[in-house]
Structures are given as structure tokens and as C-alpha cells.
Amino acid sequence: MAFIRQYKPSDFDGMAHICRETLNPALASSAAGRRLAPYVWTHQYTHLSPTTCFVLDDGAGQPVGYCIGCPDIAAFVADYDSYVTDVLDVSPEGEVTRPEDLEAKGEPLFLADGSVNEVALARLAYNPRLLLVEGNDDLLAEYKATMHIDLLPEVQGMGWGRKLLERFVGSVEGVRRMRDGSESRGIWIGVAGDNGKVVPFYEKLGFRIKERPVESKTFFMVRDY
Template identity: 35%
Template sequence: MPNIRPYRPEDLPAVQDICVRTGDAGGDARGQYSSDELMGDCFAAPYVTLEPRFAFVLEDAGQPVGYVLGTADTPAFVQSYATSWVPHLRRRYPEPYAETDRWLLELGLNPQRMLEPGLENHPAHLHIDLLPQVQGQGFGRQLIHRFLGAVREAGAPAVHLGMAPTNTSARLFYERLGFQELPVGGPTVTYLGRSTTV
């Protein structure tokens, strides 16, 4: 039976793998970039490196098959990301960038994009990904509740997330968990939010 536990540093390769295998609006993005680690380096590794206390792994037979990660304080995380993670990304992916990587690296190298006006009342944010074999079994709900408890204890009253408007199955999942669309963002990203009270 899969179980949820805190993230450990040795989970990083599996977290990277889960990130890219669910990175194409929920589908597999392997082979789309010069490295299959690039997506994880932009959207997963910075969280487990800079904010590991808010990272939780779904483990099945000793292997991570899903995760939730994020921060309780987006502005503070952005500052830490800019100071610590951007230099790491620049070293790992030096210019000139492969054309396939450019847009993703532009996101990864611009943490200020996380400071979307209108999200100030939802200071926490999260990312959650599960491999297909453990989807639809209640584990996503359990991961979200675990994360909400952790950021609530850290003082965050509400949480937000950004998602591709085309990922309709994820949208339904979040709405069932009490997330509602927030009046911010644009045509390429939909923001949802909710209280951290479970």
C-alpha cells in the first residue's frame, strides 16, 4: 500500500523523473528538451532543495511515485530562489540554450514570475504530481492535506497554484478539493486558490 512520508535528499532523481513524466499537461514530456532533468530543475528541485520541510513523497514498494511540494511564503521563496537557485541553473544550462529549452529556461531563470499581482492573500503555493498508476485512488487528496497542514503550521492562511488551462482533469481534481479560480493570470495559466484550513 503506498504511503506518504517526508522528502529525503536521495529522492531527488525520482522526483525529477516524476516531474518530467507528468510535465506535458499531465502527460509524459520525456524527450521534449535537451535533458529530461530540465523540467525538474525548474519546477521541482528548487523546492526540495530550498524548502524541503514542505515536500512530501508518495512511496510505493520503496519507490517514489508522486509528490507534493511548495512553499508557505512565496515572496521569501522567490528571494531565496533568485539568490541560490538561479546561479545553479545558469551553471547547469549555460548559453547558448538549445531552442527546445529556451522558453522553459526563461521561466526557470525568472522567479519573479511567481509574484503574480493579486495572489498576496494566498502566500503559499504548491506543485503536485502523481504517476498514472497511483492516480484516482485518493492519494492526491492525502498529499494536498499533508501539505496544507504543514504550511498552515508555518502561518500561511491560504494557498494557490498555477496550471495549464488545457489540463481539465487536474482542474476537476483541484475543484473537488475546494480550490476555486482566482481573478488573476492570463490565457496561458489559470490560478486556483483555497484556504489552508482542512
């Protein structure tokens, strides 16, 4: 019988599989997108904040879903060198290549022919400021935590998403005071514009779309503690 538990290091490959199997179509159809995605959106959370990462176990030890994240994005970014050294730089040959310019901004994830810009995607893996901080000052002023939920198709629609979220929220909502002395109002997430079909799912879990002073193709959603 399936159950929820905390992440453990032996889940590494299973987490990557879930990430790849639940990608939006534009990334899922790209070999580079599938290869890099777990390094951009999954492995850094399980490496840097394992106590706030939760797995849906199929009952035989195999992850079939997860809710992962961190309570303090600023601290997460400050500690990111550990992820680069311990995970990215020692990834299997050909898996992740360190871009020469880690600070380049505004480079599109998709090229003119529709293919994935592998360098830009790898840059997001290596530079957490580009991934989470740049352009998000208004969000980070109040909402210091972030998270991702992904479930394999065979366990969707069974209530596990809500249960996973409850476990995650329970692990972070008590962390109101951040390392830098600021306080957090709750969690924020970004939903790709071409994946808007999941917005109602998050709304059922207590999130709402956050109106922002900048235009974006991404849906930004927040949930208060």
C-alpha cells in the same frame, strides 16, 4: 505498501522522473522540455523548502508521487540564489544552460513551429520572479503559498492526491505570518490552459478558480486555509 513521507535528498532523481512522466503533452513531446521541466517546477522547492515537500513512497524507497511547495513565496524568491548556486549552476553538463538575459519578459515558451523555446524555459528556472511573481500581484496580496502535486499513472485514482495535499497543507497552514510581516490567506496554483482536465481534480481537493483582472490562458486556483 505505499506510504507518505517527507522528501529526502536521495529522492532527487526520482522526483525528476515523476515530473517528466506527468508533463502536459506539449512539453512531454519535447526533449528540451523533459530535460528542463524538473529544474523549473520541482527541484527548487525540494532544495529551498524540504520540510514542506512530501513524497509518496512505493514501499521500497522509490518516489511515485509528490506534493511540493512553499508557504512564503516572497521568502522563497529572496533565497533563490542558493538554488541557482547549489543546483542549477552545478547540474550535469548540457542539462541546464544559463541564459544570457535573465530578465527578458514576454518570450513565448513555444516557438512558431511548435517546438519548446529552450532559452525561455531555462530563464524560468533561473528567474523565480518570472515564474511566480510577475503579473501575480493580485494573487500574492492574499495567497502567499504555492504547490504542485504529481502522481505517476499507476498510483492515480487511489486517494493519494488528497492525502498528499493534506500533509502539505498541514505543514504550511500554521505559517500565516510571512517573513515580510504580511499574512497569508492560503495557497494558489497555476494550471496550464491545455491541461484543464485536471481542474476538477483540484476542485475536489478544495481549490476554486480565482477570477482575476487580467486575461490568461492559465487557470489560477486558490485554496483558503
